[in-house]
Amino acid sequence: MKVQKQNKHLSINLVFVTGNANKLREVQYILSQGQRPIQIDSHDLDSKLAFIFHFPEIQGTTQEVARAKCQRAAELLGGPCITEDTALCFKALNGLPGPYIKYFMKSIGHDGLNSMLDGFPTKEAWALCTFAYSSGPDAEPILFEGRTEGMIVPARGPATFGWDPVFQAEDTGKTYAEMTNEEKNFISHRYRALDKLRNYLESL
Numbered sequence: 182m183k184v185q186k187q188n189k190h191l192s193i194n195l196v197f198v199t200g201n202a203n204k205l206r207e208v209q210y211i212l213s214q215g216q217r218p219i220q221i222d223s224h225d226l227d228s229k230l231a232f233i234f235h236f237p238e239i240q241g242t243t244q245e246v247a248r249a250k251c252q253r254a255a256e257l258l259g260g261p262c263i264t265e266d267t268a269l270c271f272k273a274l275n276g277l278p279g280p281y282i283k284y285f286m287k288s289i290g291h292d293g294l295n296s297m298l299d300g301f302p303t304k305e306a307w308a309l310c311t312f313a314y315s316s317g318p319d320a321e322p323i324l325f326e327g328r329t330e331g332m333i334v335p336a337r338g339p340a341t342f343g344w345d346p347v348f349q350a351e352d353t354g355k356t357y358a359e360m361t362n363e364e365k366n367f368i369s370h371r372y373r374a375l376d377k378l379r380n381y382l383e384s385l
């Protein structure tokens with residue numbers, strides 16, 4: 182459970198605290214693509230340790246939610262870790278549902294997300310990914326944000342990952358769900374945030 186930066190030629194090891202297997206799969210894929218691979222160990226505090234630890238996510242801005250989750254994860258682990266928060270933000274709603282998208286998705290699904298924008302002049306939206314890195318329980322988490330512009334559309338493509346079928350990324354004509362892994366991971370909010378995290382870790 183360490184962030185190990187052994188030397189400039191060896192791999193970096195990170196503990197990623199998440200309960201979301203799809204996130205983990207994308208993060209491992211993206212970080213394996215770089216010149217200097219970053220090894221990810223996952224740790225699911227939400228489900229595996231839920232009986233020991235209570236691991237709530239606070240309400241607030243995406244930054245506040247991300248910082249609090251990472252701080253708590255580092256305290257529970259007693260060491261360095263990364264966490265990630267994803268928000269889906271509707272321009273017409275001034276950025277909402279934002280970090281609360283998980284509960285909107287669960288409650289109203291793809292059709293409901295579209296219906297929320299009925300009568301609004303714009304379907305524009307952006308996907309926002311915030312990685313938080315903590316070097317340990319006493320350190321302030323550092324945030325790395327990635328954003329991809331797009332719009333909310335009726336669902337197209339396989340419903341494998343959350344709201345992928347209703348988010349059409351700008352200039353692509355495709356929803357995230359209609360893209361190959363390579364296509365999504367080349368332009369995604371997650372890729373853009375991870376790129377900043379990777380640069381930071383390599384600069385340490």
Ligand SMILES: O=c1[nH]c(=O)c2ncn([C@@H]3O[C@H](COP(=O)(O)OP(=O)(O)OP(=O)(O)O)[C@@H](O)[C@H]3O)c2[nH]1
Nearest residue numbers: 198199200201227265266267282283342343344345
């Ligand atoms: O279609 C999607 N494409 C994506 O690229 C993507 N990334 C995240 N999500 C979903 O958005 C909510 C974020 O909530 P969230 O950040 O709290 O995640 P989570 O609770 O699932 O995991 P974690 O907090 O344990 O890491 C959750 O419903 C995730 O499934 C995505 N959906």
Ligand SMILES: [Mg+2]
Nearest residue numbers: 200227238283
């Ligand atoms: Mg969560």
